[in-house]
Amino acid sequence: MKLGWYERLKHAIRFWLLRRLPPCKQTVAVISQSFERQLSLREQVTLKLHLWICVWCQWYLEHLALMRNSVREKAAETPEMDFPSAPTLSFEARERIKRRLSGDKP
Amino acid sequence: MSPIQSPDAVVWLEQHGDYLFKYAIFRLRDPSAAEDAVQETFLAALKAYEKFEGRGSERTWLVGILKHKITDHFRRSTREAPIGEGEDEGPEHAEFFTRTDGWDNHWNTSYAPTDWHATPAQLVEQGDFWRVFSDCLSPLPARTASAFTLREVDGLTSEEICEVLSITVNNLWVMLHRARLHLRNCLELNWFRREIGGH
Numbered sequence: 001m002k003l004g005w006y007e008r009l010k011h012a013i014r015f016w017l018l019r020r021l022p023p024c025k026q027t028v029a030v031i032s033q034s035f036e037r038q039l040s041l042r043e044q045v046t047l048k049l050h051l052w053i054c055v056w057c058q059w060y061l062e063h064l065a066l067m068r069n070s071v072r073e074k075a076a077e078t079p080e081m082d083f084p085s086a087p088t089l090s091f092e093a094r095e096r097i098k099r100r101l102s103g104d105k106p
Numbered sequence: 107m108s109p110i111q112s113p114d115a116v117v118w119l120e121q122h123g124d125y126l127f128k129y130a131i132f133r134l135r136d137p138s139a140a141e142d143a144v145q146e147t148f149l150a151a152l153k154a155y156e157k158f159e160g161r162g163s164e165r166t167w168l169v170g171i172l173k174h175k176i177t178d179h180f181r182r183s184t185r186e187a188p189i190g191e192g193e194d195e196g197p198e199h200a201e202f203f204t205r206t207d208g209w210d211n212h213w214n215t216s217y218a219p220t221d222w223h224a225t226p227a228q229l230v231e232q233g234d235f236w237r238v239f240s241d242c243l244s245p246l247p248a249r250t251a252s253a254f255t256l257r258e259v260d261g262l263t264s265e266e267i268c269e270v271l272s273i274t275v276n277n278l279w280v281m282l283h284r285a286r287l288h289l290r291n292c293l294e295l296n297w298f299r300r301e302i303g304g305h
Contacts, residue, residue, distance in 0.1 A: 025211040032279070068258050074230050087127060093127075
């Protein structure tokens with residue numbers, strides 16, 4: 001299949017950018033920091049450009065957001081969950097706590 | 107210390123014991139540490155019962171105390187394991203970005219992320235996912251796993267976490283980055299690729 005001139009130009013720009021921008025290894029560290037602090041303008045622009053040409057780092061960013069959001073949702077509802085494998089206090093722990101609560105020394 | 111008059115400790119344990127335990131184990135991932143935190147919470151609650159005075163829900167009040175006990179646990183376990191030079195921040199996973207085709211430091215295709223097609227609402231409902239999640243956190247050094255939990259589960263600020271774990275903000279960022287790199291890959295291998303393969 002022959003690519004049109006526009007497609008070829010886009011491809012060339014992407015390739016040119018990928019060679020000049022910080023590589024994925026540095027980019028994923030910046031992605032992680034974007035969850036912790038405000039990125040500088042330069043960092044933001046560099047990150048945006050990298051994400052424009054790199055679907056792997058796009059997914060990486062999505063996955064970090066997904067992990068954070070789902071773990072927080074889960075934490076908010078965990079104690080209410082009643083699925084069969086939900087952890088409960090063992091019999092021994094229950095008895096030990098009962099004894100301690102009624103004033104026995106351990 | 108005199109035995110309790112009010113409230114009845116046995117009833118308390120029945121009503122709130124498992125709830126508090128589930129709350130604790132999700133964060134501590136260690137049954138005996140979670141049991142201790144629950145026990146300490148009940149003991150502290152008994153001593154301070156006059157202060158509670160029936161304001162608001164008893165359970166909310168108990169969870170508030172438990173949060174402090176969990177933070178104390180992280181603080182203590184940190185003190186027992188002083189930070190070394192870089193070695194307890196977790197694996198660097200340099201192999202994720204090692205390539206021999208002239209694109210070194212870009213994703214190695216064997217480790218590159220794929221599309222997960224998942225939403226928080228779907229994941230929250232899947233009990234098995236959280237077992238995998240917990241297993242994936244386990245191999246991380248204690249302090250790195252604690253930093254991740256305090257940040258992502260409880261949403262503490264960087265300053266608060268640095269104080270609890272006695273680390274600098276740069277340590278924290280490195281720890282969070284490595285925890286995320288490791289966890290994302292572990293979830294991809296042990297959950298998302300299996301899920302896709304299973305359909």
